[in-house]
Amino acid sequence: MKYRLGNICKIGDGLHGTPNYCKNNEFYFINGNNLKGELIDLSNARSVSKAEYLKYNPNLIPQKTVLLSINGTLGNTAIYNGESIILSKSVAFFECSTDIITPEYLKLYFESCNFQNILNNMATGTTIKNVGLKSLRSLMIDLPSINIQREIVNIIKPFENKLYLNNQINDNLAV
Numbered sequence: 737m738k739y740r741l742g743n744i745c746k747i748g749d750g751l752h753g754t755p756n757y758c759k760n761n762e763f764y765f766i767n768g769n770n771l772k773g774e775l776i777d778l779s780n781a782r783s784v785s786k787a788e789y790l791k792y793n794p795n796l797i798p799q800k801t802v803l804l805s806i807n808g809t810l811g812n813t814a815i816y817n818g819e820s821i822i823l824s825k826s827v828a829f830f831e832c833s834t835d836i837i838t839p840e841y842l843k844l845y846f847e848s849c850n851f852q853n854i855l856n857n858m859a860t861g862t863t864i865k866n867v868g869l870k871s872l873r874s875l876m877i878d879l880p881s882i883n884i885q886r887e888i889v890n891i892i893k894p895f896e897n898k899l900y901l902n903n904q905i906n907d908n909l910a911v
Contacts, residue, residue, distance in 0.1 A: 737878070737879055738876050738877070739836065739876070739879055740874060741830075741873060741875045741876075741877055742873030742874060742875075744837050744879075745830040745831060745832050746829075746831040747828060747830055747869055748829055748869065749806065749823065749829070750794065750829075751822055751823065751824055751825060752825045755822060756784065756788055757783060758784060759783060761785060761786070762820055763783065763785065763786055763788065763789035764778050764784065764820065764821050765782050765783075765784050765821070765822045765824060766821050766824065766827060767808075767824040768805025768812050769805070769812070771803055771805050771812035771814040771827065772812070773812075773813060773814065773843075774815070774896070775814060776803070776816070776817075776819050778819065778821075792822040794822070794823055796829055796831070797831055799816075799839065800816075800831055800832055800839055801829050801830065801832070801839065802815055802839050802846065803815070803816055804828045804830065805828075806828045806855075806866065806869075807824075807866045808864050808866075809826070810852075810867065811847075813843050813847055815840070815843055828867075828869060828872060830842060835882065836882065838882065840893070841879075841885035841886075845877065854875070855867055858872075858875075
């Protein structure tokens with residue numbers, strides 16, 4: 737069945753500015769480069785104070801929200817798992833209506849070649865590519881039933897996990 741993405745997900749983006757940074761804190765300001773599939777990579781993220789975090793916290797819902805890079809780096813994904821983060825404007829969030837679409841399926845959809853091509857074709861800008869929230873909200877997607885989405889995720893997830901572990905091993909060998 738076809739759905740408009742904005743009708744099945746609450747869609748927004750992050751801070752259109754720069755927070756005040758601080759050193760060695762447990763709250764982070766992330767951009768599209770921090771999205772690494774399964775995880776949000778905080779290793780190169782800048783720290784912010786608790787006050788900045790509370791001021792700009794997007795109140796994302798863990799395990800229900802998918803993140804997608806939409807400015808500069810396009811198409812990186814992650815599922816939000818409760819990390820203490822502030823999003824930059826280069827990261828869009830998609831809070832899923834889980835009775836229609838599972839976050840895991842949406843993430844797989846975002847990672848598909850078909851969607852990556854759509855995303856690149858939707859992008860505007862000559863120097864820094866950008867995809868607007870309005871375009872994402874109006875995007876029509878074809879979805880199988882929620883049960884079939886879960887089956888697809890259950891089939892693909894073990895392969896993704898193995899690929900992730902292999903990449904971790906390769907990264908360690910390259911050092």
